Amino acid sequence: MTQKEALEILKMGHNAFITGAAGSGKTHLLNQYIDYLRGSNADIGITASTGIAATHMGGMTIHSWSGIGIRDKISERDLEDMEDKRYLWKRLEKVKVLIIDEISMLHHFRLDLVEKILRSFKRNSEPFGGIQVVLCGDFFQLPPVKREGEEPTHFAYHSNAWKNLNLKICYLEEQYRQSDKEFLEVLNGIRSGKISEKVLAHLNGRFDKKTDVCVEPTKLYTHNINVDAENEKELQKLSGQNFEYQMTESGWGALPEILKKSCLAPEKLKLKRGARVMFVKNNFDEGYANGTLGVVADCGDGYVKVKTSRGSTINVTPQSWRIEENGKSLAEITQYPLRLAWAITVHKSQGMSLDAASVDLSKSFEKGMGYVALSRVKTLSGLSLLGLNDIALQVNGEVLEYDKKFRVESEICAKELEMAESDYLADRQNEFLEKIMPRDKKGKKKIKKAETVSETKRLVEERKKLKEICDMRGLKVDTILGHLEKIKNRDPKFNFAYLKDEFPDGHFPQIRAAFLKTAGKDGELFIAPVKTLLGDDFSYEEIRLAKLFL
Numbered sequence: 001m002t003q004k005e006a007l008e009i010l011k012m013g014h015n016a017f018i019t020g021a022a023g024s025g026k027t028h029l030l031n032q033y034i035d036y037l038r039g040s041n042a043d044i045g046i047t048a049s050t051g052i053a054a055t056h057m058g059g060m061t062i063h064s065w066s067g068i069g070i071r072d073k074i075s076e077r078d079l080e081d082m083e084d085k086r087y088l089w090k091r092l093e094k095v096k097v098l099i100i101d102e103i104s105m106l107h108h109f110r111l112d113l114v115e116k117i118l119r120s121f122k123r124n125s126e127p128f129g130g131i132q133v134v135l136c137g138d139f140f141q142l143p144p145v146k147r148e149g150e151e152p153t154h155f156a157y158h159s160n161a162w163k164n165l166n167l168k169i170c171y172l173e174e175q176y177r178q179s180d181k182e183f184l185e186v187l188n189g190i191r192s193g194k195i196s197e198k199v200l201a202h203l204n205g206r207f208d209k210k211t212d213v214c215v216e217p218t219k220l221y222t223h224n225i226n227v228d229a230e231n232e233k234e235l236q237k238l239s240g241q242n243f244e245y246q247m248t249e250s251g252w253g254a255l256p257e258i259l260k261k262s263c264l265a266p267e268k269l270k271l272k273r274g275a276r277v278m279f280v281k282n283n284f285d286e287g288y289a290n291g292t293l294g295v296v297a298d299c300g301d302g303y304v305k306v307k308t309s310r311g312s313t314i315n316v317t318p319q320s321w322r323i324e325e326n327g328k329s330l331a332e333i334t335q336y337p338l339r340l341a342w343a344i345t346v347h348k349s350q351g352m353s354l355d356a357a358s359v360d361l362s363k364s365f366e367k368g369m370g371y372v373a374l375s376r377v378k379t380l381s382g383l384s385l386l387g388l389n390d391i392a393l394q395v396n397g398e399v400l401e402y403d404k405k406f407r408v409e410s411e412i413c414a415k416e417l418e419m420a421e422s423d424y425l426a427d428r429q430n431e432f433l434e435k436i437m438p439r440d441k442k443g444k445k446k447i448k449k450a451e452t453v454s455e456t457k458r459l460v461e462e463r464k465k466l467k468e469i470c471d472m473r474g475l476k477v478d479t480i481l482g483h484l485e486k487i488k489n490r491d492p493k494f495n496f497a498y499l500k501d502e503f504p505d506g507h508f509p510q511i512r513a514a515f516l517k518t519a520g521k522d523g524e525l526f527i528a529p530v531k532t533l534l535g536d537d538f539s540y541e542e543i544r545l546a547k548l549f550l
Contacts, residue, residue, distance in 0.1 A: 001414045003029045006170035008425060010134060011036065013432030015127075015165040017103075018136040020172030021191060021376035023353070026136050027070070030099060030170070031490060033134070042436040043094040048101035049137075049144075050350075051263070060323045062100050064258060065091070066114045073357040074113050079120050092121035096131055096436035102350070103137035108159040115161035126162040130434075130530040135167070139399045140191055141350060141372050150392040155157055157402060171410030183380035190371045190393050193400050203385060211525060212381040213309040217356035218278060218293060220373045222363045230343035237271045243299050245269040251331025255323050258331070263321050264348060265335040271299045277306060278341030278354075281319050283489060287312055290375070291352035293341060304336055309355045345374045355382055362387030367394045456483035463498050466545070477541050488548055496548055503542055510534065511546040525550060 003025055010016055018026050037044050046059030047066075063069055067088045071078070074220050081086055098118070100106065115128050122129025135156070144153050156162055175184065182202055189199035211217045221227050235242075247267045249256040262265055264280035271277070275296045279288040287308070288294075294306040297313055304316040319337040323330045346369055349357075354376045361370050370392035377383045417425075452473075459469045469480050487494055500508060511530065518529040530543050 001172060001410050002174060003168050003172060003265045005034070005414055006172060007032055007036075009168050009170060009413060010427075011432065012425065012428040013132050013435065014168040014231075015133045016135070016168045016170055017406070018134065018172065019138055019410075021187070022138060022141070022372070023176055024172040025176045026138070026172060027101060028135070028491075030136055032099060034099070035457060037097055037436075039458040040433050040436070040519055041438055042433075043096050043438065045091070045095045045098040048290040049104075049106040050102050052342065057540070059469065060255070060258065061101070061262070062106065062114060063110070064255075066117050067092075068110060068117065069114050071113065074116055079117065082117065089121065092118060094438075097134065098128065098131055099134045099136070101136045102141075103135040103156050104139045104141050105137075105144050106156050107155040108156050108162075111156045111161045115159075115164075117178060127161065132432075133163075133165055137245050138370060139402065140368055140395055142366060142368055143396070143517075146436055147512070155399070155402075156436060168413050169406050169409040170413065171407050180379040180381075181302070182372060183377075183383075185370070186380065187375050190208065190374070191403075193395055193397070195393055196362040202380060203388075204228065206380065206385045208386070209356075209384050211356040211384050212354045212379075213293070216276060217358045217382065217384055218276075218341045218354060219358045219360065220346050220349055220376070221343055221348050221360050222365065222369060224345055226360075227343040227345050231340040234342040235270065235272060235275060239273045241408040243271050243301070245271070245304075245336050247333055247335040249331075249333045251323070251329075255331035256333060259321055259323060259333045262331060264339055265321075265337055266339055267335075269336055269338060270340070271296050271304065273298060276342045277338045278344070279306075279337050280339055281321075281337035283319065283337070286317075287314055288337075289353065290507060291354045293355050304338070306338070314353045348542050349373065349376045353378060354374050356384075357382065358386055360386040361392035362389050364389050367391060368399075371395060432494065432495070453483045453486050456480060457487050457494075460484070460487070460496065460499075464504050466499065481541060481544050484545075484548060499545065500549065502545065507542060508546055509512075510550060511538065511543055515547070515550055 006016070006018060006029055011494045020026055020027060034044060034046060045065055047062040048059060049062060061064070067082050067085070068074065071365040071546065080196075095118075098113075098114075100114075103111075107549055117406050118129040119125060120129075120130065122131070124130045127133070139157070143155065182421055186202045189195055212283065219227075219230060221230070245268070247265065247269075249260065251259070260345075273296055277296055279292040279294070283289075292308055292316070294308040296304065297307045298305040305313055306316055307313045316336055316338065318334050320332050320334045350372055355378060357373075357377050359373045359377075361373060364370055370388070374383065456469060456473065464472070466480065470477055473480065475496060484496065487528055488496070503511075511534065515525050515532045518533060519525055525547055527540065527543050527547065531538065534543070
């Protein structure tokens with residue numbers, strides 16, 4: 001199934017399970033759907049089983065969002081106490097759509113607890129109180145962590161809640177991380193549980209081999225103790241002054257602490273010139289993504305420059321991570337989006353795309369760990385294998401059987417979608433939007449102020465002209481252009497093509513040529529020198545707009 005097909009299914013309001021191999025764009029699809037819902041003013045619960053995954057979507061952990069915390073059980077008395085918490089009541093009573101990412105790491109009994117809580121708060125006996133539930137993840141990746149004294153650990157599909165949801169299965173088949181055929185053969189071999197001689201030959205060919213990037217690869221270890229020791233040892237080897245950058249925070253209650261624990265950027269970042277670093281946030285406009293490797297070219301009080309593995313130099317600026325709800329920021333932390341990257345754990349690498357990695361799986365202790373580690377890397381030539389043990393390439397046999405069922409059910413869903421009339425799909429999607437529209441106590445539609453970037457995005461999708469968008473939003477061109485830049489940052493493939501008609505005849509080619517002529521030695525594009533070169537016949541606004549297409 002393609003992302004586009006899955007999005008159509010979600011828009012009809014079906015409960016769904018989004019799955020697929022590592023790199024198939026699952027979280028990207030969720031972010032597309034979240035933008036769509038925000039444009040419709042829907043109340044959404046944006047959650048994940050881990051804090052790291054939650055920060056990728058601007059959400060919070062399902063444990064915090066639902067109020068279960070670390071509980072294993074919820075009694076009727078517990079529910080009464082929870083309903084006394086005003087913030088929790090307001091959140092759960094209004095929510096219309098619940099998204100849970102990295103579902104593979106959520107215990108089956110905790111999904112049942114979330115379902116029980118929502119039925120209670122909604123005063124509705126339907127599954128999850130009658131809201132749309134979207135689960136996302138890949139059961140070939142790491143399973144729930146079992147603490148001492150907890151119930152036996154089972155995947156979420158063993159829960160009663162899962163069985164009652166009547167989920168549409170959307171198995172994404174496209175691959176956005178890897179295009180290397182030999183490497184895909186390796187990953188698909190591990191995923192299918194069929195480690196052929198050819199697969200082993202590919203892996204054996206990467207033992208202690210150098211990678212093809214211009215910086216040393218990140219080392220992936222299975223245990224934190226190895227990671228911390230490696231990074232500290234390598235940092236101390238470097239001469240020169242050590243600079244420290246302290247994270248700043250704001251927000252309500254314990255939420256900033258939750259954000260800090262889940263964010264891959266450290267609270268205190270220690271850097272020296274020559275330090276190996278990894279970007280831990282996506283910012284495509286600035287030329288980096290979550291997992292981009294580099295070396296600190298220069299650093300000092302208030303500035304950091306990084307030369308990436310692809311040869312470009314980036315003036316890194318502090319970035320923010322937020323927990324948002326209904327378009328409002330509940331907590332925010334700000335730090336340079338970097339961490340020392342001589343080494344990182346396999347667990348923390350989940351969701352990343354690495355240019356190159358040296359992977360030590362000699363101490364693997366969980367089935368699926370090898371698949372997670374190897375699938376972080378984009379190409380076989382970007383992999384250096386340091387060690388394997390007997391469990392490293394194994395996958396859970398039960399997961400293999402369930403995966404076969406998921407594929408079959410996804411094919412059925414795709415076929416049903418293909419056969420459906422376009423009018424039927426539109427009607428179903430409109431009915432769902434009506435259902436989730438906020439309403440007041442009298443049942444009338446409640447018009448909320450939309451999340452401002454999402455509202456601009458909706459107007460662009462309707463192909464409104466730039467002046468029309470400004471007039472309809474009551475905002476200046478500069479502000480709307482800022483929205484367009486944020487939209488491109490969130491979704492680099494977003495189609496702005498019709499806005500090229502905004503340029504006077506011949507202006508766009510001239511602006512493009514000026515950008516190429518004034519580009520920095522590493523390909524950076526700057527607006528000011530382009531304006532100086534072109535003169536008063538060209539506005540800053542059209543130059544800024546043109547940059548979106550370059």
